[in-house]
Amino acid sequence: MDRRSPLVLMLVLTVTSCFEIMYNIEEEQDKDFYLGKVASDAQLITGNGTNIELRYSLLTTGNPDALLFHINERTSALYTASVLDRDTLCPFTSSDCILRLDVTAISPINDFFEKIKVHVRLLDINDNVPVFPESNIDMEISENSGQGKSFPLDGATDEDSGQNAVQSYRIETSNVPFILETTDFADGRALLRLVVDEELDRETQNKYIVKITAIDGGAEPKTGTVTLNITITDANDNPPKFPKAVYNRTIPEDIVPNSVFLTFNATDPDENENGRVLYRLSSHQSEEIRRLFKVGPTTGELSVISSLIDERTTSYRIIVEASDNATQPLISQAQVYVTVLDTHNNAPEITVNVLSQSYYAEVSESAAIGTVLAIISVKDPDNGQNGVVTCSIDDDNFRLVADGPDEYNFVLRRILDREMVEWHTVVIECRDYGTPRLNTSSRILVRVLDINDNPPQFTKAIYYVNVPENDAANSGILQVQATDSDSIVPSSYNYSLTLPEEYKNFFRINANSGVITAVVSLDREATPRITFQVSAEDGGSPSLTGSALVEVNVIDKNDNPPRFTPTSFEFVIPENQLPNVSVGKLVAQDGDAGDNGEVSFSLTSSADIYLPFDVLKNGTILGTRTLDRELIAQYNFTVIAYDHGSSPLTSTAEVTIIIQDINDNAPIITFPSIGGDLLYLSSDTLPNTVIATIKAYDNDDDVNAKLSYFAQNSNMTKLFTVNKFTGQLSLSRHASLSDIGTYDLSILVQDGGKPPRSRFRTLTIIITDSSRNPSEDPSAKIKYFAIAIAISCVTIVLSILIILAICLIRRKDRQRDSKYPESVSTNSTIDTVPEQNNPDIKVNGIYTRETIHKSLTDTLPRNNDTFARTDNSPRPLATLERIKKTKSPSRTQPEIISDSVAIWDWSEQEPPVDGCVIRK
Known part of the structure; x- marks a missing residue:
């Protein structure tokens, strides 16, 4: 930080110089279009190389181009004041359109001054359409x-x-x-x-x-x-012709108006009006040409119509047209280059631009010698000696410093004392070297300003103070003191603090004594170091303020435990990883400093002694042995972080380590088995019939356990297909007689790992001839024999159940005189449920009620649906619908008529074997 006082800066002598920069902008830009920062673009450097505050302005007097722009007086940002039209500002100009303006940079506190010449090149854009004179x-x-x-x-x-x-x-x-x-x-x-x-x-x-x-x-x-x-029709085909295409003429500037200096004599070989030549000035040239010159329409006399003495231009190009008087006139052009000689002497013109916001120049009584107070511009429209000008002033307190051929800087020559002279009137006289010599004078009014130029100075530029954290609030931490070398300033000062916004309420100062107090208890972790400014204001008019810095260093205490970031950790490592390889690293932060903020890590004392991990002091977690995901897929344990303070503080975090699967297990096939399995398949099996399903699993996880199924040698006959995803084995086509035989099908099961693992099994498939007698095939005989045994066993079991049910029913019938036998189905499960006086028989879960009186059974009509009864034959109970043909009772064989038989009272005989469904 630069701590030199303003007095030191003002005593540095600045030598002014001139800078030039060029901006290129396109025409028709919006008002307030930004061109750039003049100071930085001109690489403006202050006289002593320090950063000082400058004020920037445009010199507008005598420079109309400056009115087209405006400048920010603090930043030097230059903007357009209006929309710039190149076609209006530079009409009939094919060369560059340059706008010129001057920017001044001055310092309000010292003698620094610079003038920057700014040239703005206005670039043409295609914003106009071609226009014919007539449509x-x-x-x-x-x-x-x-x-x-x-x-x-x-x-x-x-x-x-x-x-x-x-x-x-x-x-x-x-x-x-x-x-x-x-x-x-x-x-x-x-x-x-x-x-x-x-x-x-x-x-x-x-x-x-x-x-x-x-x-x-x-x-x-x-x-x-x-x-x-x-x-x-007919046409005029010859334009007028000038003797020459280009003429050169020299005329004095004091030529009398309406004087002819050139006569044209263009000829046209056409006759009558087609050959009559008329003259005019071309309309496509500047308005200045038509204001100063004219040509006779029939005589061709080119003359001056206005005085040239006050004109600044020394040469002109005049375009003259000659046309015939035909209905469709023909034209031709000639150019006249006119040079104007300076023959009339004009007095110089003085323009004064003071570098203040008032009509007079202002200078501080302590301003440095060489401070620029005003800029004086001198113009003389004459040429040669008539245009050479020198200027002088009549006050030895100031001097003129030439800054170009037509410009002077009005600068301070001596230190001024406002108490002796407050106002100075300086006469500027400028004289040319013409014959006779002409002169012009102008006056500059200068006011000397009084200032209080010595601010208070603190005994130190920076005050350093150490304050323990968590100290009591409202404790005094420092007393500052300032002095002032000015004799008119009282010995007491008004002290104040300038605190950053976040520390606004942390400190206060006694305005009279300079004692600084900590209002709050400080926390080093939140604010380890606080820097703020202390100021002292003197009693001058105007008052001056001095400042110093106070740096408060907060001493640390161990008041923060380590904090894990994040509060829990999750790491993923592949299985089978070698021991002593880093699994991950724990991170914890401690806001304290030194040993109080140094953090180490370890496992908790309650950690499993068989845990296959170790935690180093730096937080690195190491695996201590090889891990198998198929045994344990995830580990959870707690770690502790502790600082190195005199009374260490700790915190804990949960760690989860997920064992990532690798493809280290091949698929396990459960069908077919290792020894191979035998599968019989009839030749009349339809195509696409699933004949078996390959069964397998994989102990790995995710894609490593995703299995695919393949038949390695099924393409030889194109008979079998294995679904890649489900493992279903199916018949691809109808088996022919030539396909009958035995096939050893090689089954491959492969997982989705990279690289994949796989296993093979062999499944033997025997295709049998469905047209052959099963008794001719030993294997078929075995199969049908097994079926017959199974059917016989089922029949015996059902018969026993039916007999038991009937016996139970008959026993209940004897006990209840009002009850009658109910109808049952021999191949159903029979349950009886009493309802009023009539029992229900539950057949396959459905209750059926029958009421058949004995008297009715004795009087059944003898027709084709009943059977003859002898004395020792059972009594018929109801009519049954036969489900399957069975053998007759051993004692009496009922006559079978159609599909109906009689149900007999088998209380003393064995019931039939086959099942029946009861109906009324």
């Missing part, structure tokens, strides 16, 4: 005009310049007997010639409509059009 032109062309005959047309004008002006023309109308030729003029226009390209015949066609387009050279070309309405 429609009526023309008459003689029908006897031969091929190559041309007819002049006024070209289009474009207010743009350079490449953006008109570059070419073309005929848009097709199938016309004309072509176009152009002749460029010095004023940027062009003479168009409509040339007859074919013989004309008025009797065949007496009118043509021709559209001509003018095209400029912009990046996105703009166009203008004119329509020619051509009537075939």
Whole structure:
């Protein structure tokens, strides 16, 4: 930080110099368009290399270009004051359009001054379209005009310049007997010639409509059009001709107005009005030319019409046109270069720009010698000795320093004392070297300003103080003291603090004694070091303020335990990783300093002694042995972090270590088995029938356990297909007689690991002939024999159950006189549920109620649906619908009529074996 007082800065002598910078901007930019920072772009350097506050302004007096811009007086940012139109500011100029302005940089506290010359090059944009003088032109062309005959047309004008002006023309109308030729003029226009390209015949066609387009050279070309309405007649085909295309003339500046200095004599070989020559000044040149000169329309006399004495221009280019008086006149041009001799002496003109905000110059009584107070510009429109000017002043307290041929800096020569003289009136006189010598004078009013120029100074530039954290609030920590060398300033000062916003309420100071107090208890972890400014204001008028820095260093105490970031940790390591390899690292922060903030790590004392991990002091977790995910997939344990303070503080965090699977297990196939399995398949099995499913699993995880199934040698017969995803084995096509036989199918099961692991099994498939007698095939015999045994066993079991059920029912019937037998199904589970006086029989979960009286059974009609009964035969109970044919009872064989049989009372005999369904 630069701590030199303002007095030291003001005593440095600054030598002014001039800088020049150039800005390029396109025309038509919006108002307040930013050009740049003048100071930085000009690489402005202060006299002593220090950063001082400068004020920037534009010199507007006598410089109209400066009115087009405005500048920020503090930052030197330069902006446009209005929309700039190059075509208006620099009309008829094909060269660069340069706007010139001067920027001054001065310091309000010392003698620094610089003037920067700024040139703004206004770049043309293609913002104007070519415009013909008329949008429609009526023309008459003689029908006897031969091929190559041309007819002049006024070209289009474009207010743009350079490449953006008109570059070419073309005929848009097709199938016309004309072509176009152009002749460029010095004023940027062009003479168009409509040339007859074919013989004309008025009797065949007496009118043509021709559209001509003018095209400029912009990046996105703009166009203008004119329509020619051509009537075939006779034509004027010769333009006037000047004897010379270029004339040079020299005239004195005091030439009498209306004096002729050149007479043109252009000729036209045409007759009558077609050959009558008329003169005029070209309209496509500056207004200044038409204001100062004229040409006689019939005489061709070029004369001066206004005095040239007050004009600043020393040379002119005049474009004169000659045209005939035909209906469609032809024109030609000549250029006249006029040089004006300086023959009249003018007195110099003085322009004073004071570098203050008032009409008079201001300077401090303690300002350094060489301080610039004003800028004086001198202009003399004369040339030669008449334009050489020198200037002087009549006050030895100031002097003029030349800053270019026409400019002076009005600077301080001696230290001023306001108590002796407050106002100075300085006369400036400027004299030229003409004959006779002419002079001009002007006055500058200078006011000397009084200042209090010695601020208070503290005994130290920086006060360092150590304060323990958590100390009691409202404790005094420091007393500061300031002194002042000014004799008019009282010995007491008003002390104040300038605190950052976040520390606004941390400290206060006694305004009289300078004692600084800590209002709050300080926390080193939140604010380890606080720097703020202390100021002392003297009693001067105006008062001055001195300042110093106070740096408070907060001494640490161990009041913060380590904090894990994050509060829990999760690491992922692959299984089978070698021991003593880093699994991850723990992170904990301690806001304290020194040993109080140094953190170490360890496992808790309650950690499992068989835990396969160790924690180093730096927080690194190491694996102590090889891990197998298939045994344990995840470990959870607690770690502790402790600081190194005299009374260590600790904190804990939970650690989860996930064992990441690697493909270290091959699939395990449960079907077919290792010894191989035998599968019988009938030859009449339909295609796509699933005949078996491969069963396998993998102890790995995720994609490593995702299994795929393949048949390695199934392509030999194209008989079998294995679903890659489900392992279902199916028949691919219908088996023919030639396919009957035994097949050893090689099954591959592969996991999804990279690289994959796999296992093979062999499944033997026997395709049998479905048309052969099973008794001829030993294996078939075994199969059918097993089926017969199974059916027999089922039949015996069902018979026993039916017998037991019937016996139970008969026993209950004997006990209940009012009850009658219920109908049952021999192949159903029978339960009885009493309901009033009639039992229900539950057949396969459905209750059926039957009430059949004994008297009715004795009087059953004897017809085809009943059987004859003998004395020792059982009594019929109900009519049954037969489900399966069975053997007859051993004692009496009932007659079978249709599909019905009689149910007999088998209380003393064995019931039939086959099952029946009861119906009324």
